[in-house]
Amino acid sequence: MSLTLRSPTLSKLPQLTFTSSIRRSSPLVSLTSNRPLPIQIQHQRTMSSSSKPATVDTSLQGSPTGAAALFASSHSSPHPLKLYGGWFCPFVQRVWITLAEKNIPHQYIEINPYHKAPEFLALNPRGLVPTLAVPTSTDPKTGKVKEAKPLYESLVLCEYLDEAYSDPSQYGERLLPQDDDAYERARCRLWIDHISSRIVPAFYRFIQHTPDKPYTIEEIRAEFHGHLKSFAKEMMLSSSSSSSEGSKSAGPFFLGDKFSLVDIMLAPWAKRLFLIDHYKPGGVGIPPAGQRGSEEDEEIWKRWEEWYEAVTERESVKKTWSEDEQYVEAYKRYAEDTTQSEVGKATRSGRSLP
Numbered sequence: 001m002s003l004t005l006r007s008p009t010l011s012k013l014p015q016l017t018f019t020s021s022i023r024r025s026s027p028l029v030s031l032t033s034n035r036p037l038p039i040q041i042q043h044q045r046t047m048s049s050s051s052k053p054a055t056v057d058t059s060l061q062g063s064p065t066g067a068a069a070l071f072a073s074s075h076s077s078p079h080p081l082k083l084y085g086g087w088f089c090p091f092v093q094r095v096w097i098t099l100a101e102k103n104i105p106h107q108y109i110e111i112n113p114y115h116k117a118p119e120f121l122a123l124n125p126r127g128l129v130p131t132l133a134v135p136t137s138t139d140p141k142t143g144k145v146k147e148a149k150p151l152y153e154s155l156v157l158c159e160y161l162d163e164a165y166s167d168p169s170q171y172g173e174r175l176l177p178q179d180d181d182a183y184e185r186a187r188c189r190l191w192i193d194h195i196s197s198r199i200v201p202a203f204y205r206f207i208q209h210t211p212d213k214p215y216t217i218e219e220i221r222a223e224f225h226g227h228l229k230s231f232a233k234e235m236m237l238s239s240s241s242s243s244s245e246g247s248k249s250a251g252p253f254f255l256g257d258k259f260s261l262v263d264i265m266l267a268p269w270a271k272r273l274f275l276i277d278h279y280k281p282g283g284v285g286i287p288p289a290g291q292r293g294s295e296e297d298e299e300i301w302k303r304w305e306e307w308y309e310a311v312t313e314r315e316s317v318k319k320t321w322s323e324d325e326q327y328v329e330a331y332k333r334y335a336e337d338t339t340q341s342e343v344g345k346a347t348r349s350g351r352s353l354p
């Protein structure tokens with residue numbers, strides 16, 4: 001099958017043609033031979049075949065392991081819906097979890113986004129994974145997909161997938177409250193914003209902390225705890241109050257017994273908390289039960305733990321997870337603050353995340 005991809009934002013860029021792999025219509029040739037280079041391979045170039053030296057980021061181990069390897073290989077056949085991802089990336093894991101939750105047929109293509117190959121930048125000018133190629137037009141006669149377009153930004157992608165694959169008989173329950181429950185939907189978006197603008201940036205300030213930073217490890221730990229506690233307190237209070245939906249169940253997820261987009265947005269960093277325990281003195285440092293200060297703090301941290309247990313045990317989260325040691329190796333560059341990733345550089349210079 002051949003399928004055309006146009007970038008809506010970069011109409012002047014070369015048109016890409018999808019076959020079993022992506023190639024430019026005037027194909028990019030390998031640096032070492034005259035053969036056209038499939039995009040997947042371009043992104044896995046190592047120091048020996050790349051003109052630039054490998055960095056802590058470009059030399060990352062190239063493919064998922066463990067459960068994620070199985071999930072990736074069971075979605076390796078050509079399909080019009082393509083996820084370009086990196087096994088190590090929490091933003092990718094958000095989209096991967098959404099695909100797994102809704103059981104959406106797709107093709108997973110592992111790339112290393114730090115190489116910035118022109119074909120990848122043509123899909124996503126920001127040069128970041130996750131990037132999705134989505135089918136946008138089908139031939140009415142044959143029903144075959146004629147055109148696909150790129151989309152990016154993990155939250156946008158998850159919302160897109162939830163809306164585009166919405167038939168409950170095929171894809172299960174929607175990931176955000178629907179119908180006339182605009183308040184609940186807005187409340188979910190508010191806490192998604194809390195995750196993306198508070199918890200996630202603090203995670204990186206925490207793991208990238210080194211003794212020469214203008215803030216101490218205790219300060220960033222306290223800030224991180226504060227953001228987790230706000231989230232857990234919201235879950236505690238919302239489950240004890242009634243809403244337009246009627247009375248809610250107590251837990252374990254943000255919306256009680258319903259796993260939602262809010263949980264998906266934070267799950268990848270919840271899974272990565274063990275890296276802070278591994279690398280940072282004092283670790284995440286959530287105080288043990290009975291030593292949490294006030295009665296309210298005891299309750300809040302209990303609610304956090306309930307959420308954490310349920311989310312990290314969720315099938316879709318486990319399915320998209322490689323072996324722990326692989327993350328330990330990959331996040332060393334964050335722990336030592338040597339990463340040149342956009343997220344790492346933004347954190348280092350106090351800018352907001354890309």
Ligand SMILES: N[C@@H](CCC(=O)N[C@@H](CS)C(=O)NCC(=O)O)C(=O)O
Pocket residue numbers: 086088089090091092113114127128129130152153154155340341342343353354
């Ligand atoms: N805001 C983006 C962030 C994505 C992101 O930063 N992805 C990283 C990998 S975890 C990436 O592609 N980095 C490439 C780079 O830093 O050059 C999203 O939510 O999708």
